[in-house]
Amino acid sequence: MEGDCTEISAGGLQTSILVDDERVAHYGVQVEGNDDRGKATSWIASEVDKEFAINVSVKSLPKSNAYGVLVYIDGLLVSSSFFCADSDKRSRIITGVRISQTEKRKFMFGALEFLEDDSNAEAASAKTLGQIGIVLQTSTKPETRRPPDAPDSFVVPSHEKVYEGSSKGMAHQVKYSEPREDRLASPKKLFNLKDPFTVAKHVIKYRPLAMLQANGIVARPLPPAIERTPEAPSSTQSPALPRRSRKGKPAEGQVKTEAEAEAADPEERIRKRRRELMAELAKLEEEEDRLRASKRMGRTIKQEIKHEPRGTTASGEVIDLTI
The missing domain is CATH 1.20.5 (Single alpha-helices involved in coiled-coils or other helix-helix interfaces)
Known part of the structure; x- marks a missing residue:
């Protein structure tokens, strides 16, 4: 299905979402700001049990600066990537969260679970559900540090059920796959951005396709054409003959x-x-x-x-x- 685009760009940051190794369509794209600093918002269609990845790129930005990309999913920081100044590596695909030096859990869309009553509504509905946020920061003074002996591991949150009255019409949330083997090559050094400032923010909201269509964000497909069965001519009525051209042939043109x-x-x-x-x-x-x-x-x-x-x-x- 065609959308506005398959990649959003603002503030020098390009972002796309990959499902089955293909870029998905973004709808209702809105961009504020300019090439130096900006914000972009869009909508994508989500499908339960579909894994996805986030592709970020800073190819259009000057190599004189160092850059850091922070990824938030449902309000939770899940990834931070660093792009060195003068480095040729200017893009990265983020597929999930690392739970150990040898295993990762992939991002995937899942169904939102609801509480039977509102007794825990305030705590369960406090999360920012239904959106993927990408923040680009830059600094001219990056710092290096030695990596720890045991790198930090991401603690996968337990999915709290949400009170239906506070779900704001959402139906999906991001979950995580079963652990997959993915060995980490230990980095020789780590980087920090000193006195960083934000140059770009991307907010991608995900919803079921039917919900996007119901709200007019995605156009509904046209109904299929209805083929009429030709009526058989009656015994008293001669069948209609095709109109013929001057040379005696039907006017097929x-x-x-x-x-x-x-x-x-x-x-x-x-x-x-x-x-x-x-x-x-x-x-x-x-x-x-x-x-x-x-x-x-x-x-x-x-x-x-x-x-x-x-x-x-x-x-x-x-x-x-x-x-």
């Missing part, structure tokens, strides 16, 4: 042109079908009026016929009807 016009313009096909249905409706209404008029006329004729009382004649009397 005109028929082909109309078919091509309908294929190129789906709305014209719908308008044509509507005209046909309106014509059929008019014929049915006309036939119904004739039937009603016929019934009314029958009742009128019966009322006009009056039955005269029978005359009585004497026994054996003969009535002469001759003139």
Whole structure:
């Protein structure tokens, strides 16, 4: 399905979401600011149990600065990436969270679970659900430090159920797959940004496709064309012959042109079908009026016929009807 684009860009940061190794469509894209500093928002369609990844790039930004990219999912910081100044590596694909030096858990969309009552509504609904946030920071003074002996591991949060009244029409949330083997190559050094400032923010809101269509964010697909079955000609009516050109051949050019016009313009096909249905409706209404008029006329004729009382004649009397 086509959308506004498959990548959003603002403040020198490019972001795309990958599902099955393909970029998904972004809808309702809005961009504020300029190339130096900006904010972008968009919508994507989510599907339960589908894994996804986040592709971030700073290829358009100057190499004189160092950059850090922070990724938030449902309000929780899940990743921080660092791009060194003068480095040729200017993009990164973030697939999930690391739970150990040898295992990761992939991002995936899941169904939102609801509480049966609102007893824990305040705590459960405090999260920022339904959105992926990417923040780009930069600094001209990056700092280096030695990595720890045991790198930090991400603690996967337990998914709290949400009170339905505070879900704001959402149906999905991000969950995490079962652990997958993914060995980490120990870095020789780590980096920090000293006195960083934010240059870009991207907010990607995910919802089920049907919900995006219901809210007018994604256009609904056009209904399929209804093919009419040609009526068989009656025994008293000769079949219609195709119109022939001056050389005696059917004028196929005109028929082909109309078919091509309908294929190129789906709305014209719908308008044509509507005209046909309106014509059929008019014929049915006309036939119904004739039937009603016929019934009314029958009742009128019966009322006009009056039955005269029978005359009585004497026994054996003969009535002469001759003139």
